[in-house]
Amino acid sequence: MSAVSFSERSSDGDPDGLLILHHGRGADDRDLLPLADILDPERRLHVASPRGPLTLPGWDGFHWYAALRVGYPDPETFETGFRQLAGFHDQIWERTGVEPARTVFGGFSMGSVISFATGLGSDRPAVAGILAFSGFIPAVDGWQPDLATRPDLRAFIAHGRRDPLIPVGFARAARDLLEHGGLEVEYHETDVAHQIDPHQVPDAKSWLAETLA
Numbered sequence: 238m239s240a241v242s243f244s245e246r247s248s249d250g251d252p253d254g255l256l257i258l259h260h261g262r263g264a265d266d267r268d269l270l271p272l273a274d275i276l277d278p279e280r281r282l283h284v285a286s287p288r289g290p291l292t293l294p295g296w297d298g299f300h301w302y303a304a305l306r307v308g309y310p311d312p313e314t315f316e317t318g319f320r321q322l323a324g325f326h327d328q329i330w331e332r333t334g335v336e337p338a339r340t341v342f343g344g345f346s347m348g349s350v351i352s353f354a355t356g357l358g359s360d361r362p363a364v365a366g367i368l369a370f371s372g373f374i375p376a377v378d379g380w381q382p383d384l385a386t387r388p389d390l391r392a393f394i395a396h397g398r399r400d401p402l403i404p405v406g407f408a409r410a411a412r413d414l415l416e417h418g419g420l421e422v423e424y425h426e427t428d429v430a431h432q433i434d435p436h437q438v439p440d441a442k443s444w445l446a447e448t449l450a
Contacts, residue, residue: 240321243287243329244288246285252281252282253282254335254340254341254449255282255283255329255339256273256283256445257329257343258272258348259289259347260289260299260345260348261348261371262346262347263296265288270286275438276343283335287322290318290321301319301350301351302314302351307404307407308407309375312377326355338362338365340365341368341445342364345371346370346371349371350373350374352368352369353374357374357383357387358383359386363386364387365389365448366390366445366448369393369411371403372411373407373410384414390420392411393422393444394411394422394424395434396425397428397432397434398426398427399429399430400429403431412424425440
């Protein structure tokens with residue numbers, strides 16, 4: 238049984254798909270939920286936003302893992318966050334009746350990292366897509382991205398060229414890795430810092446609608 242707390246927004250009627258939004262470092266399950274009505278104003282989708290299961294000394298809010306340095310999560314806490322979130326994903330698929338193939342994982346910053354991790358993990362089901370704002374594909378002992386078994390997965394990557402926390406090179410590396418593996422990637426850069434650029438949101442909305450059409 239997953240110990241992950243969460244917030245959610247229901248669809249109007251039976252959901253056409255599922256959008257799971259993963260918050261960034263030090264935030265909580267309410268942080269990204271307002272995006273639900275922006276990305277899915279017709280309320281076609283069931284939207285859930287889980288809360289990171291970890292609290293860390295010296296840091297406010299909730300986390301998916303402890304960051305050793307950018308790009309390299311702490312393996313022990315990464316495994317804890319990964320497994321608890323995977324349990325949450327399994328539960329919500331069962332409860333809503335929406336299968337992984339009609340699911341998009343989305344996130345900001347650390348939430349993008351855990352979206353990539355659970356969306357590309359070799360022991361996890363293939364989802365329809367990953368919506369990643371200002372994140373990276375992690376390099377961590379015990380985990381490798383599995384691209385060969387999910388050729389239909391689509392990715393939307395958006396990043397700011399002036400990001401001082403996660404340099405834009407991490408986004409470019411994620412794009413290159415996924416494209417080299419044969420996955421379809423929609424990639425956006427703008428001159429912002431570590432944030433979701435409002436100018437990128439309409440493109441993300443269109444991508445989401447196409448991915449879960």
